[in-house]
Amino acid sequence: MLGRLAATRLLEIRQAFRRAAQVTNHCFHCFFFSFSFSSKFLPSTDPSLPPNLISMHIDSPDNNPDMPWEFNSQNQEKVKEIISHYPSNYKQSAVIPLLDLAQQQHGGWLPVSAMNAVAKVIEVAPIRVYEVATFYSMFNRTPVGKYHLLVCGTTPCMIRGSREIEDALLKHLGVKRNEVTKDGLFSVGEMECMGSCVNAPMITVADYSSGSEGYSYNYYEDVTPKRVVEIVELLRKGEKLPPGTQNAKRIMSGPEGGNTTLLTDPKPPPCRDLDAC
Known part of the structure; x- marks a missing residue:
């Protein structure tokens, strides 16, 4: 099962690189400049290019180069x-x-x-x-909610159901990825590896509820579609639940039910008698 999922993902990656190569041959400068400059993902308007591959910045009243901005x-x-x-x-x-x-x-x-x-x-x-x-996914190039929910999209989490986690959040909140709910409380995005693969799948909550200068990142591991909806509703009530594993049968990254091996501290190695040499 794991091998089949990995093989499928590898095929998708290869196909994406082939499509990117086609675009590069068509317009090397435009593709890479627009990708780096992106703040919104939009379908290509050029029929000779693959759809949904080009990303570009689109001016809006609250996001354009002519908008005055300087450090206060x-x-x-x-x-x-x-x-x-x-x-x-x-x-x-x-x-x-x-x-x-x-x-x-x-x-x-x-x-x-x-x-x-x-x-x-x-x-x-x-x-x-x-x-x-x-x-860097810590930099948000479009407005975000007071609670920006980031789903890990790297392979271990994906194999453990991160796509279902994201679908549950989007459906419950009634938004698309990187959209903000009408009440301004929530938005959903994606972050690459969060570094706790043993507790996959996991999400990060970028918490801006105390203001952007007092923001924090809280990590919730071993989540399920049901649990992430519960987390959303707890945040909506203003409750701050402890971060970490959401599996009550685990302690941090330990196995469910506790250790079955390595139950005592290991014996130290015997000291070498240097005077005997």
Whole structure:
């Protein structure tokens, strides 16, 4: 069963690379620039290109290059402090903390004008900032809810049912991926490996309920479609449940029911008598 799922996934990846190669031959610069610049995923309008492969930024009233944006007076001091940590000829190394600061100032997400402001501060081409902002899933390029629910999409979680987890969340909240519920409380996205594969599947809740500057990431492991809906409703009530495994039969990443082997501390190795040599 596991081998068949892995083989199917590998075939999907190969097909995706073949399609990408076709697009690259058609328009190398446009494909990779638009991918790095993406903030929304839209179908290609060129009939000669594969559908649903091109992603691009689409201007909107709250997200366009002409929208005025700059660090506020309080954060300008923080910008100076952040840049002071790096050599003067390596200001571009501050891109990640500056993007984080910009996202905090803008309520938990990064409009393209904020990314342009960061590029101006560190004196690089805007594309260098877009590349970073589109790579790290902690940077949100569209508005998010006060609770941004991120489902792990890497292979161990996917094999253990992460797609069903995401479907249950989207159906319960009545949204599509990266959409915000009408009450502004929830949005659903995807994050790659969260580092607890032994407790797959798992989700992260990016909690902005205390403001974007007081946000936190909480990880919930061993989740089921039923359990993630329960988590949503607990968050809706303002309840903060303990993060970690949601399987009551496990302690952290231990086996259900407790250990059956390694029940005592291992004996230390015998000490070598160096004086006897």
